[in-house]
Amino acid sequence: MKIPMVDLKSQYLEIKDEINEGISRVIENTSFINGPDVKEFAGELADYLKVKHVIPCANGTDALQVAMMALNLQQGDEVITTGFTFIATVEVIALLKLTPVLVDVDPDTFNIDPDEIEKAVTSKTKAIVPVHLFGQCADMDKIMEIAEKHNLYVIEDTAQAIGADFTDKNGNIRKAGTIGHIGCTSFFPSKNLGCYGDGGAIFTNDDKLNEKIRSIVNHGMKVRYYHDMIGVNSRLDTFQAVVLRAKLKHLDKYNNVRRYAADYYDKAFKNCERLITPERLHKSTHTFHQYTLKTIDVDRKKLQEHLNNRGIASAIYYPVPMHKQKAFQEFNCAGKSYPVTEELCKTVISLPVNSELNDDILKYITDAVIGFIR
Numbered sequence: 001m002k003i004p005m006v007d008l009k010s011q012y013l014e015i016k017d018e019i020n021e022g023i024s025r026v027i028e029n030t031s032f033i034n035g036p037d038v039k040e041f042a043g044e045l046a047d048y049l050k051v052k053h054v055i056p057c058a059n060g061t062d063a064l065q066v067a068m069m070a071l072n073l074q075q076g077d078e079v080i081t082t083g084f085t086f087i088a089t090v091e092v093i094a095l096l097k098l099t100p101v102l103v104d105v106d107p108d109t110f111n112i113d114p115d116e117i118e119k120a121v122t123s124k125t126k127a128i129v130p131v132h133l134f135g136q137c138a139d140m141d142k143i144m145e146i147a148e149k150h151n152l153y154v155i156e157d158t159a160q161a162i163g164a165d166f167t168d169k170n171g172n173i174r175k176a177g178t179i180g181h182i183g184c185t186s187f188f189p190s191k192n193l194g195c196y197g198d199g200g201a202i203f204t205n206d207d208k209l210n211e212k213i214r215s216i217v218n219h220g221m222k223v224r225y226y227h228d229m230i231g232v233n234s235r236l237d238t239f240q241a242v243v244l245r246a247k248l249k250h251l252d253k254y255n256n257v258r259r260y261a262a263d264y265y266d267k268a269f270k271n272c273e274r275l276i277t278p279e280r281l282h283k284s285t286h287t288f289h290q291y292t293l294k295t296i297d298v299d300r301k302k303l304q305e306h307l308n309n310r311g312i313a314s315a316i317y318y319p320v321p322m323h324k325q326k327a328f329q330e331f332n333c334a335g336k337s338y339p340v341t342e343e344l345c346k347t348v349i350s351l352p353v354n355s356e357l358n359d360d361i362l363k364y365i366t367d368a369v370i371g372f373i374r
């Protein structure tokens with residue numbers, strides 16, 4: 001048996017006709033750039049998310065960069081986020097000559113710890129970037145409260161949590177990425193809603209930000225060849241929009257299969273004292289972009305070898321926290337300690353979760369893990 005982290009081929013075979021037909025149509029129409037499917041997809045995603053504006057762009061990293069460009073931040077302004085994430089979140093802050101201020105995460109949810117945010121706010125703080133890591137929302141009630149109190153922007157990095165529902169303190173249910181001022185996502189092939197190349201999108205309910213973001217992704221222009229500000233070229237391919245339109249219809253089903261796999265894992269590992277299954281919040285549904293265990297006194301390398309010998313993929317997200325990356329050694333965070341993040345980097349392991357797992361495969365995986373742990 002070969003069990004990969006993601007299984008894009010089986011997923012493709014289920015929607016093959018629709019995708020092939022759509023891609024042929026784009027070629028026939030030569031509507032490669034900004035073809036009708038891009039606009040259609042943006043509208044369909046906005047309906048799905050119940051958000052006013054969806055601006056497609058070239059990838060999730062661009063989405064974050066453009067979101068920050070839209071906020072008129074000045075060199076040296078501080079942006080608070082976590083170091084337990086994919087580098088893109090922190091990279092764009094540095095790229096724009098803003099100052100990344102990293103804070104520690106909650107040991108159970110892996111998400112940014114609101115108490116740590118509050119402690120890190122200074123007069124230079126302008127924005128908070130919560131990352132809804134592994135598919136579950138950060139504590140957006142507390143984060144929005146802190147943001148309001150200190151007049152800060154909130155940019156949600158929802159690259160891993162598209163489709164997650166957050167229930168706020170008033171009982172309103174909203175989709176991840178539509179709660180803060182701007183939401184950013186990625187359609188990288190392995191994400192829960194992935195295309196067949198690079199892709200991303202930015203969401204907002206704010207009309208002014210929408211206008212600005214649309215202009216920035218298009219070379220800072222509203223009227224062709226009249227450039228009002230410095231922008232970038234960041235577009236979603238029409239081909240990718242075709243793929244995403246086909247897959248968006250199945251996103252809830254895909255996420256449900258992921259949750260099914262996670263439930264199976266939870267049950268199987270319930271009595272393993274050396275494995276801690278991921279915490280589930282009442283406030284947020286979990287889309288399980290990753291199913292990530294914390295291990296206690298487990299030789300992770302040997303566990304990975306054991307699984308690999310049985311054809312089972314596994315991964316470490318993330319092995320090195322951002323403050324220990326060479327790229328960030330110039331920054332303040334490099335000299336600080338983040339005990340929770342550091343401990344997680346040493347102990348977590350992620351098992352395959354994808355929309356194609358069934359009981360037989362899940363039993364094979366869990367038996368293999370338990371066989372090693374015991």
Ligand SMILES: *Cc1c(COP(=O)(O)O)cnc(C)c1O
Pocket residue numbers: 059060061062085086088089131157159160185186187188198199200
């Ligand atoms: C994937 C990812 C991104 C970046 O998306 P790309 O499309 O690869 O640029 C940003 N943040 C997080 C948390 C991610 O997982």
